[in-house]
Amino acid sequence: MKNFFAKYNNIITYILISFFLLFIASSFRHILFNSHAFDLGIFDNGIYLISQGKNPYVSFRELHILGDHAAWILYFIAPFYFLFPSVYWLFFIQSLASAIALIPIWKLSKLNNLSDSKAKTICLIYILYPLIFNVNLFDFHPEVITLPLFFIAILAVKLDKIIWFIVSILLILGCKAVLALNVVMMGVWLILIYRKKNYGAFAIFSGIFWFIIATQLIIPAFSGEEAAAVSRYAFLGDSVSEIALNLIIKPQIILSHLFTLANAEYLLLLFLPVIPVLAWQEIPNLIPAIPTLFLNLLTEYQPQKDLVHQYSLPIIPFLIFTIIASLAHHKTWFYQNTKIRIWSLILFLALxxxxxxxxxxxxxxxxxxxxxSNEAISLINTSKSVFTAPQFAPHLTHRLTLDLAIDSIDYNQVNKFHYVLLNLDNPTGYSSQEDIKNLINFLEKNREFQLKYNQDNIFLFEKIK
Structure with missing residues (x-):
């Protein structure tokens, strides 16, 4: 431990400050009832059920947790819930993953013969990149765990540590099925650019193998349908295989979806924080990020074109590595540490x-x-079924059955729940106040329920029969 602190003394402060700020921000957002059933509630519910030895069928998502993204890494998180079931484990893990990525970033910078001050600057570029902060606010997503893993995989190649590389790649694949595409392209990159045939071959083979297994077997078996994101590319087909085929035989459709104003804005957002420290000669280092960038440009789904949601995360490790190579081998537009740090801070403050x-x-x-809201939730003191608003769901997911007051509310289904907790003041964008008001009127007239709590437009009903 002493050797570790001595070796990374220069960035320990950065790691600790980053971790605590990210953890406090995401926790505070949750405490203020701004977290959501989609996606925090999904993962919290699934992991909790795994920790209790129960089938991790997420009732309000209507699928087994593996049917979402084949993210078997969630089973590795479940032991923490077994010790003490709390959604704050997810904030802890996510914040820690984002912060400890600074360790391999520092090591990669030093391997490229950059000075301590320049390596610190690169660490600041990473932690001030707006997506790092923003995605930590947006609930929990297991792909955040891949941030340090991708850097470790690159570092393993540089140090010729094949076991590190294999373990990192396997864990990355376990975080989300679509990351297999990045792993495949990482293999191509390692072979073409760095002549690392063994490393590249393993990445290509494991990526292709897992992508096929996950999308064609695991996800359909546990969800009964195609991968969730397929609908975002419906103009290319209704299945992963059909989309893949049409990408080849219908290039005219692809081009019409790529060259749009929304995509120009997305590319500007993505690269503006780092453009002064990128050398065009090092752009090939972005090859592993191509699948993510291509999928985000191809869809019309707006959350894939911003620096708020998780969809651009796989680009970050290779963007940072490109910056390391640029500053190590070229005279970039901004090269002085002060200029770079000020630019990163300005873009962080802006985005x-x-x-x-x-x-x-x-x-x-x-x-x-x-x-x-807190008082009403405290009155739900059993693990019986709950029907509630999306912003309350992550506070109530430690139970077998939970459903959401969204879209078209089926009153017959509502009758099956023991508790109904509603927010008339802010029903979220999924339901109107009129919808919630009608449901409240229905429950008030329903002899099977009694109104247990009513204050500030927060209503809690409990079944009495």
């Missing part, structure tokens, strides 16, 4: 969503119902 915590910000808009 990071810390402003959501400001007075009148997005995360404080429910503050007037915060006390009532």
């Amino acid at each position: 990071a969503k810390y402003v959501y915590f400001f007075p009148n910000g997005l995360y404080l808009k429910n503050l007037h119902t915060w006390k009532a």
